[in-house]
Amino acid sequence: DVKVTQSSRYLVKRTGEKVFLECVQxxxxxxxxxxxxxxxxxxxxxxxxxxxxxxxxxxxxxxxxVSREKKERFSLILESASTNQTSMYLCASSLAGxxxxxxxxxGTRLTVT
Amino acid sequence: xxKITQTQPGMFVQEKEAVTLDCTYDTxxxxxxxxxxxxPSSGEMIFLIYQGSYDEQNAxxxxxxxxxxxxxxxxxxxxxxxxxxxxxxxxxxxREFGQGAQxxxxxxxxxxxxxx
Numbered sequence: 001d002v003k004v005t006q007s008s009r010y011l012v013k014r015t016g017e018k019v020f021l022e023c024v025q026x027x028x029x030x031x032x033x034x035x036x037x038x039x040x041x042x043x044x045x046x047x048x049x050x051x052x053x054x055x056x057x058x059x060x061x062x063x064x065x066v067s068r069e070k071k072e073r074f075s076l077i078l079e080s081a082s083t084n085q086t087s088m089y090l091c092a093s094s095l096a097g098x099x100x101x102x103x104x105x106x107g108t109r110l111t112v113t
Numbered sequence: 114x115x116k117i118t119q120t121q122p123g124m125f126v127q128e129k130e131a132v133t134l135d136c137t138y139d140t141x142x143x144x145x146x147x148x149x150x151x152x153p154s155s156g157e158m159i160f161l162i163y164q165g166s167y168d169e170q171n172a173x174x175x176x177x178x179x180x181x182x183x184x185x186x187x188x189x190x191x192x193x194x195x196x197x198x199x200x201x202x203x204x205x206x207x208r209e210f211g212q213g214a215q216x217x218x219x220x221x222x223x224x225x226x227x228x229x
Contacts, residue, residue: 033217050182
């Protein structure tokens with residue numbers, strides 16, 4: 001089974017802090033994704049990566065950056081956390097095939113105070 | 114513009130009844146894929162079923178089937194013989210061919226509650 005592991009289940013940070021959310025997958029998937037999930041809005045794509053060192057902006061990249069130095073690891077960075085970034089963050093990975101489903105981690109609930 | 118629309122924020126169904134969760138999508142591509150995911154209260158996202166735009170048959174996986182109506186741009190999920198464990202959030206998602214082909218866009222979700 002594919003395993004996607006997010007480093008923290010819950011995280012509390014202060015406004016202005018730099019925040020790192022880490023994600024590791026163990027199935028050699030080419031694609032990795034970061035979504036945020038908010039009630040009534042579904043999942044919104046922040047960034048994705050289709051190869052090492054490659055990244056593409058999603059629908060809501062403002063205030064975020066990403067890093068993919070190794071194939072199995074995809075990091076989401078909040079350069080200066082703000083209260084409107086309080087959310088559930090979901091990492092996912094998939095093979096490159098068009099019909100390949102995303103496999104998700106268990107999520108990180110981030111609270112910015 | 115919203116690419117995936119799920120018009121039912123919540124649904125309540127009696128156990129053992131069939132349930133249909135609506136999903137409409139918007140794309141000008143001829144090649145695209147449609148996915149359904151389940152998210153129980155534990156928070157994990159579980160992949161249920163996939164339908165490709167060129168697939169002639171409706172996709173089925175156990176008790177799940179996808180009612181794909183291409184001309185109407187709808188991809189409704191049908192759950193037969195519902196069970197208490199089907200209570201969850203359900204998300205429809207689409208992947209379009211072309212630039213950014215790997216990304217998946219999700220709808221707002223439908224919360225399904227199965228009553229005993």
